[in-house]
Amino acid sequence: MPQRVKNSSLTYSMEVKPIMTRKLRRRPNDPVPIPDKRRKPLNYLLTDDQILEDLRILNKQLKSPKRPVSPSSPDQMPTIPMEAPSQRYEARIEEGKLYYDKRWYHKSQAIHLESKENTKISCVISSVGTNEIWVRKTSDSTKMRIYLGQLQRGAFIIRRRSAA
Template identity: 80%
Template sequence: MSAAGLLAPAPAPAGAPPAPEYYPEEDEELESAEDDERSCRGRESDEGAVEGEVLRTLYPTVMRRRALRSCCQSYTEDASETDLAKHDEEDYVEMKEQMYQDKLASLKRQLQQLQEGTLQEYQKRMKKLDQQYKERIRNAELFLQLETEQVERNYIKEKKAAVKEFEDKKVELKENLIAELEEKKKMIENEKLTMELTGDSMEVKPIMTRKLRRRPNDPVPIPDKRRKPAPAQLNYLLTDEQIMEDLRTLNKLKSPKRPASPSSPEHLPATPAESPAQRFEARIEDGKLYYDKRWYHKSQAIYLESKDNQKLSCVISSVGANEIWVRKTSDSTKMRIYLGQLQRGLFVIRRRECEQYLQIDPKGSESRQLESVSFP
């Protein structure tokens, strides 16, 4: 129901004085102005104050309508209480409708502000969320820093413990080796003392006999055959591997050395070829040659020593299943060498990088020398 219908005066009964003129256009303009003012006020207020603002805005309008209705009723004599209650109910319904429309408009306006990001409540909550976000980031950084420091401390602690354990193990190993060597030294001294004590009793002393002059026609005396004394029992303190290693070293030192000119690459002292009776460990695995506890591969520079003490500078050109091909650096000719020849010692392979050899002086003392080979 429109406001003009509510404010229209009731029809006057016959014989009543004429009612004053009523202009609904002025009332509509007034209501539109009030609506604009109410809308402006609603944009400045929040959702909780919308209903109170509407009531404050509609109250003067309702009172004005009631005053006009009372003025109109002064000219009507047949106005009853039922009409008054009906008009009041219509005013209440219109007021509720207006409140609903205003509240809906306010909600739409707030939704628009929320989409634009200018809503005050949205900004407050966003500010609160931003503060919480910054606080969590700061706490996470502090926790990371704390954990990093803890890890660094644990790392330093573990490192110190490892260094200390290493030093303790090193000292313990050194002490154990010293004790073992001292024990071996005592055993050797005891054996030496035992041999010195028992050596005199084992010596064969000649029997002092008186030799008389031979009488004529006496037979020639037959010499007394005595049993030779049994040798003393030997206690071996070396293992079989150490004994074999010493035998190899002695065999190397027994072989004569071939003099070499200083200008040739063979001027360095090298270990000559070993005796043919000695066997070397040689095998081929995965395209590589394992010889004399070393691995040799393709394109590796080597020295090849033959049985007649001839030393050649070669390069391994290929590695087969049971043989290898080497190429001489002097004339680029190739030679095929079988594993059996390497195992029997007919050919000896040496690396061209560096060589170790033992040199025994005339007095019998050993001195180990290490010389490096330089190539052009």
């Protein structure tokens, strides 16, 4: 308990209080503060089962014996099975357009995107890359990336919709 000294009519406390200091400037040797970056959350569109299936396929490809291939003879190229058992839809990208299920799709085209969970989303194709397409949902204008492999496996199904 702090001691109290009585002097005339005032009571003084002998307690030592720390002096409050305010840091107005950063000192030269102090580290620079890192700004808090706010990033959009990533929406992963592949399930764990799909990731494991892709890893199994990659491991099979790596374990297969490799043959030397001369570039002058394309008939000696190693054959990779194009039709996997889970692959149901034909999908490819050529010259900035998507060929999917016997139809061509292009940038700014209105589509319906259906997923395995039976959700149907109205979208517009915002861009067509080399291995994926980006779609913008018309409901909230968020963008989604859909890989060609997901279309080929049937994880997503694209249907045309009228632009009106």
